[in-house]
Amino acid sequence: MSAAVTSETRARRGDTQAEPREHAQTPVPASDQQSKDVAIRLEKVALGYDSDTIQQGLSFAIRRGDVFIIMGGSGCGKSTVMRALTGLLAPRQGRVLLQDQSLWEVSEAARTQILRGVGVMYQSGALWSSMTLEENITLPLEQYTRLSRQQIGELAEYKLALVGLAGFGGYYPGQISGGMRKRVGVARAMALDPDILFFDEPSAGLDPLSARRLDDLILELRDSLGTTMVVITHDLDSIFLIGDDAVFLDAETRTMLTTGNPKHLRDHSEIAEVRAFLRRGEA
Numbered sequence: 001m002s003a004a005v006t007s008e009t010r011a012r013r014g015d016t017q018a019e020p021r022e023h024a025q026t027p028v029p030a031s032d033q034q035s036k037d038v039a040i041r042l043e044k045v046a047l048g049y050d051s052d053t054i055q056q057g058l059s060f061a062i063r064r065g066d067v068f069i070i071m072g073g074s075g076c077g078k079s080t081v082m083r084a085l086t087g088l089l090a091p092r093q094g095r096v097l098l099q100d101q102s103l104w105e106v107s108e109a110a111r112t113q114i115l116r117g118v119g120v121m122y123q124s125g126a127l128w129s130s131m132t133l134e135e136n137i138t139l140p141l142e143q144y145t146r147l148s149r150q151q152i153g154e155l156a157e158y159k160l161a162l163v164g165l166a167g168f169g170g171y172y173p174g175q176i177s178g179g180m181r182k183r184v185g186v187a188r189a190m191a192l193d194p195d196i197l198f199f200d201e202p203s204a205g206l207d208p209l210s211a212r213r214l215d216d217l218i219l220e221l222r223d224s225l226g227t228t229m230v231v232i233t234h235d236l237d238s239i240f241l242i243g244d245d246a247v248f249l250d251a252e253t254r255t256m257l258t259t260g261n262p263k264h265l266r267d268h269s270e271i272a273e274v275r276a277f278l279r280r281g282e283a
């Protein structure tokens with residue numbers, strides 16, 4: 001290979017100026033911080049725990065209304081990135097902008113306010129087993145809004161209907177299937193009408209049909225509500241079905257290797273690791 005610095009080599013060494021991209025569509029401009037099209041932007045972000053740097057040189061943007069996939073092999077730092085984007089882990093370097101506001105350069109009160117616009121669905125669904133499905137959804141509404149009990153009840157019913165579970169409000173988590181529990185997790189994450197929804201391995205532990213239904217739900221919600229969806233997943237079927245855009249994180253170099261539409265990366269990436277990942281090992 002020639003000594004010419006390609007976007008890939010820049011990406012490998014964490015040169016964030018390069019904004020490595022293999023988009024099939026118009027990339028989001030790196031410097032346009034006011035862009036109305038951008039929901040989340042990372043600028044030269046480094047993340048770690050104690051003396052360990054897990055990822056560095058992360059610079060990418062997530063378009064408003066996209067389903068954006070965070071992908072890469074086990075232990076590369078996907079959940080760590082999600083923690084930084086959801087207010088749980090401050091970066092060691094760089095900036096995280098949510099809706100043009102720098103999450104980690106504002107007061108805690110301002111950060112809490114910004115994070116009100118964010119919903120998170122955790123792997124397990126993280127429901128309270130001793131509460132009905134309706135109570136699980138009304139909890140954040142009671143905590144964070146001044147709505148009346150009746151309004152809250154109606155909203156909870158509406159959210160359950162949105163995820164295809166109208167009429168199930170009185171059930172307990174133990175009485176429904178794993179797939180349904182995940183849908184309730186989505187309804188709860190959406191309780192406060194977030195602009196951005198995060199999903200940590202949404203299809204983990206689900207049979208293929210339930211996983212497909214959850215994917216369809218993610219797309220339906222994106223299309224009907226315009227919510228920006230950020231999804232961590234290993235599931236290739238899901239990545240190709242729902243992903244508008246993606247970032248590929250590498251555990252070895254501890255940085256992003258590329259960004260772009262997953263199908264486009266599968267078919268056209270110049271990076272062997274990315275092709276191998278997206279083609280189940282066939283580079």
Ligand SMILES: Nc1ncnc2c1ncn2[C@@H]1O[C@H](COP(=O)(O)OP(=O)(O)OP(=O)(O)O)[C@@H](O)[C@H]1O
Nearest residue numbers: 049050052054072073074075076077078079080081
């Ligand atoms: N709280 C923590 N303290 C110290 N190290 C941590 C912590 N959480 C994660 N790590 C380490 O950070 C690295 C990245 O972990 P992370 O969970 O972000 O990766 P991941 O890509 O989401 O993994 P997986 O695909 O296996 O879920 C791992 O080496 C992990 O051991």
